[in-house]
Amino acid sequence: MTGRLYPVSIDRRVRVAMDDGVELALTVYLPDAPGDGPFPAVVESIPYRKDDDCFARDWANYTYLAERGFAGVRIDIRGTGASDGVIVDEYVEREQIDTRAVLQWAAAQEWCTGRLGMWGISWGGFAALQTAMLRPPELQAIVAAHATHDRFACDVHYLGGALHCWEQVDWPVGMVALNALPPDPDLVGETWKERWRERLELTPQWLPGWLARQSRDPFWRHGSPCEDYQAITVPTLLIGGWLDGYIDGILAMLEALPGPKRAIVGPWGHFRPATGVPGPTYDHLREMVRWFGHWLRDDPNGVPDDPLLTVFIRTGPPFDPPTGAVAGFWREESSWPPADREELVWQLGEGGTLVEQAAADGFDEWTGPAGTGSYTPFWDMAGWGSGDTTMDDASALSYETGPLTMPVEVLGAPKVQVSISVDRPYGLVAAHLVDVGPDGAAALVTRGVLNLSHVDGSEKPAPPPVGTPFAVEVPLRETSLVVPAGHRIRLSLAGADFPLIWPPPTPVTLRIHRGTDHPARLVLPVVPLAHRARRVDVPPGVPPMAPIVERPGRRSWQRRRTGSTVEVTRSVASWERILERGQLTYASSHEMGCSIRDDDPASCRAFGEARLVLSRPGWEVATTGRVDLRTDGARFLLDIDLAAHHGSELVFSRRWRTEIDREWA
Numbered sequence: 001m002t003g004r005l006y007p008v009s010i011d012r013r014v015r016v017a018m019d020d021g022v023e024l025a026l027t028v029y030l031p032d033a034p035g036d037g038p039f040p041a042v043v044e045s046i047p048y049r050k051d052d053d054c055f056a057r058d059w060a061n062y063t064y065l066a067e068r069g070f071a072g073v074r075i076d077i078r079g080t081g082a083s084d085g086v087i088v089d090e091y092v093e094r095e096q097i098d099t100r101a102v103l104q105w106a107a108a109q110e111w112c113t114g115r116l117g118m119w120g121i122s123w124g125g126f127a128a129l130q131t132a133m134l135r136p137p138e139l140q141a142i143v144a145a146h147a148t149h150d151r152f153a154c155d156v157h158y159l160g161g162a163l164h165c166w167e168q169v170d171w172p173v174g175m176v177a178l179n180a181l182p183p184d185p186d187l188v189g190e191t192w193k194e195r196w197r198e199r200l201e202l203t204p205q206w207l208p209g210w211l212a213r214q215s216r217d218p219f220w221r222h223g224s225p226c227e228d229y230q231a232i233t234v235p236t237l238l239i240g241g242w243l244d245g246y247i248d249g250i251l252a253m254l255e256a257l258p259g260p261k262r263a264i265v266g267p268w269g270h271f272r273p274a275t276g277v278p279g280p281t282y283d284h285l286r287e288m289v290r291w292f293g294h295w296l297r298d299d300p301n302g303v304p305d306d307p308l309l310t311v312f313i314r315t316g317p318p319f320d321p322p323t324g325a326v327a328g329f330w331r332e333e334s335s336w337p338p339a340d341r342e343e344l345v346w347q348l349g350e351g352g353t354l355v356e357q358a359a360a361d362g363f364d365e366w367t368g369p370a371g372t373g374s375y376t377p378f379w380d381m382a383g384w385g386s387g388d389t390t391m392d393d394a395s396a397l398s399y400e401t402g403p404l405t406m407p408v409e410v411l412g413a414p415k416v417q418v419s420i421s422v423d424r425p426y427g428l429v430a431a432h433l434v435d436v437g438p439d440g441a442a443a444l445v446t447r448g449v450l451n452l453s454h455v456d457g458s459e460k461p462a463p464p465p466v467g468t469p470f471a472v473e474v475p476l477r478e479t480s481l482v483v484p485a486g487h488r489i490r491l492s493l494a495g496a497d498f499p500l501i502w503p504p505p506t507p508v509t510l511r512i513h514r515g516t517d518h519p520a521r522l523v524l525p526v527v528p529l530a531h532r533a534r535r536v537d538v539p540p541g542v543p544p545m546a547p548i549v550e551r552p553g554r555r556s557w558q559r560r561r562t563g564s565t566v567e568v569t570r571s572v573a574s575w576e577r578i579l580e581r582g583q584l585t586y587a588s589s590h591e592m593g594c595s596i597r598d599d600d601p602a603s604c605r606a607f608g609e610a611r612l613v614l615s616r617p618g619w620e621v622a623t624t625g626r627v628d629l630r631t632d633g634a635r636f637l638l639d640i641d642l643a644a645h646h647g648s649e650l651v652f653s654r655r656w657r658t659e660i661d662r663e664w665a
Contacts, residue, residue, distance in 0.1 A: 161454025169608030176625025269382020274541025317443030361515030412525030
């Protein structure tokens with residue numbers, strides 16, 4: 001295209017029939033440029049409703065692309081938004097069949113050149129990768145942000161073979177309410193209420209199935225790119241953030257994918273880079289235009305000469321400031337892993353030290369409390385200011401270096417290699433890597449966990465031996481930090497990381513052995529500070545604003561202690577009026593929490609409530625989803641409640657009660 005920007009036309013009422021007769025609802029954004037088309041198209045497939053929940057986000061993304069000569073096709077996955085059918089679970093084969101059908105449909109439209117890309121953040125990134133694995137001929141490039149390579153090892157369900165605790169009542173309870181919202185009568189007409197009742201009656205709850213699958217079985221392997229990296233041959237732009245839970249997947253795919261590829265990694269959590277928290281931001285829309293411009297319409301824009309990786313190097317805490325940006329700079333890397341990366345090894349020594357030489361024989365013992373981890377409770381740390389790990393370290397086994405005499409740059413995934421023993425045929429090891437400043441301030445850098453039943457892999461878990469030391473390796477999440485001279489490096493180990501991870505069924509005594517026969521060490525991936533390219537300029541993100549009026553959202557979290565019980569709670573609420581669509585208002589609130597008694601892991605409870613309201617003058621619907629997950633030691637006890645209202649009328653109410661045996665979690 002030329003340097004000018006096209007006007008944009010938007011059609012929210014497109015419907016495409018699938019091979020089984022189900023119609024999917026699409027919004028199509030087109031450059032309004034008679035005589036200049038056809039155009040390549042960029043497709044996104046997600047369950048987050050295009051006409052209310054994600055209206056503002058979609059408007060910003062797709063008007064930007066359409067102004068620059070790309071058609072945009074936004075899919076409501078079947079069973080969500082204005083689409084027909086039922087959504088039975090995440091990332092199922094039917095979803096991928098539907099996506100391929102929409103690609104074929106889009107490629108055949110007169111406004112399309114037949115060359116298509118896919119993109120998305122989180123679910124949309126998963127969908128782009130999973131569709132690419134099927135190699136449809138129309139799909140010629142993808143952009144996947146905050147997505148993973150392994151649905152069991154690196155997602156919101158399990159981590160290191162251990163069950164996420166907090167995440168059971170974060171995103172999943174939101175989906176209970178979101179999946180239950182009706183199609184908008186403004187889009188589907190008078191049949192909206194009939195379609196709504198069908199959706200409410202037939203849509204299953206997903207959480208029981210996830211809890212029942214406690215090893216890496218075919219369900220989790222389906223849709224995991226690591227099962228067949230070689231299948232993804234289309235040019236792939238990967239985007240991740242150091243505080244996002246999917247960063248390991250982004251860098252694993254950067255290393256493994258066989259086709260043209262590039263990655264951008266910033267300081268953010270699970271956010272769009274252009275509005276990323278914490279800053280600095282990054283103009284990902286500009287990068288998408290360059291990426292798709294080259295691969296979908298042959299723009300001579302230098303994309304093949306771009307660096308393999310553009311990465312934000314963090315130079316000191318806080319890593320999740322309540323406001324503002326993280327200290328650091330952008331740098332380019334020509335290979336991943338970096339060709340000059342080495343291992344820096346610290347041995348776990350006596351008296352809570354990290355030393356260069358192996359220590360004398362001995363062990364350190366951890367017996368609790370079960371609430372260890374509650375001061376740094378979040379998997380996706382960003383936006384909460386929860387990085388002070390001082391009190392968590394005090395209830396863990398902590399090992400610390402002396403003040404560093406020179407700075408050390410960590411870039412990659414640290415790991416802990418230790419010999420341990422337990423007094424029960426189960427347990428876990430949780431590791432925190434901490435930057436300790438000269439003033440004693442302790443900032444969590446990265447963390448990792450290993451379910452001890454998964455030491456030899458997650459396909460066939462097995463109970464660990466009781467009373468006999470055995471070797472384990474605990475990988476920590478990929479990270480970046482230049483540890484300044486004068487700072488200390490701390491490693492904290494514990495048998496709990498609450499509420500990030502669901503605890504073992506009973507108290508477990510964990511011993512960390514060290515000495516000649518029991519190596520115990522922290523391994524840091526480090527790169528030399530000298531002779532490296534530094535400080536490239538990166539355009540900050542300034543996305544266009546959708547035609548809405550917003551009220552600022554409310555976000556807060558709290559840690560409380562009542563006697564021997566620790567409780568962590570979190571609250572999120574937002575509201576917006578969508579002016580373009582007849583004064584439609586979309587409001588959401590999400591309250592969640594986890595609690596545990598210090599001496600009783602079986603007392604762990606996770607609970608959450610999500611409420612969504614759609615309204616316009618003369619019409620209002622609301623859904624409320626609740627999840628309450630507990631355990632009696634041997635079983636998970638799960639209650640899911642859903643209520644739906646049309647005005648003051650209760651149109652649906654149901655409780656799902658499930659008991660699930662604990663196997664290896």
